[in-house]
Amino acid sequence: MKYVVDTNVPVVANGKSKQASPKCVIACVEIIHKITNSETIVIDDQWLILNEYSNKLNQKGQPGVGDAFLKWILTNNRNPLLCEQVKITPTHSHKDNFKEFPNDQRLKKFDPSDRKFVAVARAHREHPPILQAVDAKWWNFREILSEHSVTVQFLCPLDHKKN
Secondary structure, three states: OEEEEOOHHHHHHOOOOOOOOHHHHHHHHHHHHHHHHHOEEEEEOOOHHHHHHHHHOOOOOOOOHHHHHHHHHHHHOOOOOOEEEEOOOEOOOOOOOEOOOOOOHHHOOOOHHHHHHHHHHHHOOOOOOEEEOOOHHHHHHHHHHHHOOOOEEEOOHHHHOOO
């Protein structure tokens, strides 16, 4: 299976999210272990996702599970069996908008910093699901995104509703 992983998943796996329950932390740790042991992550070819991970995670010192995930991606990003890179195209109008992001007025208020994940999922030929932990903003757009071949897999459906 292939996945696009929102940044809050490894952040929660590190135990760095106040709104995440212990069950949510475990779910994030388990999916990260699953990906790094037998699955494939999908990222963009411009390192926009990796740069965001690098800003929120630490690849040095005594890492948490999320930090180890970043290190794993950095080590394996050129191995297409473990990490696939897809081309996404920023628009001229805004650096956080992409040609691959759905042109749908109902998504006008979708968080610009999260659009890269949607663009990656849509650009990949298999449209892998986006893994989401505790970001409640995604919940309101899940059905509209689904209409555009984007599946959001909520690892912690009860926790994101606390936000």
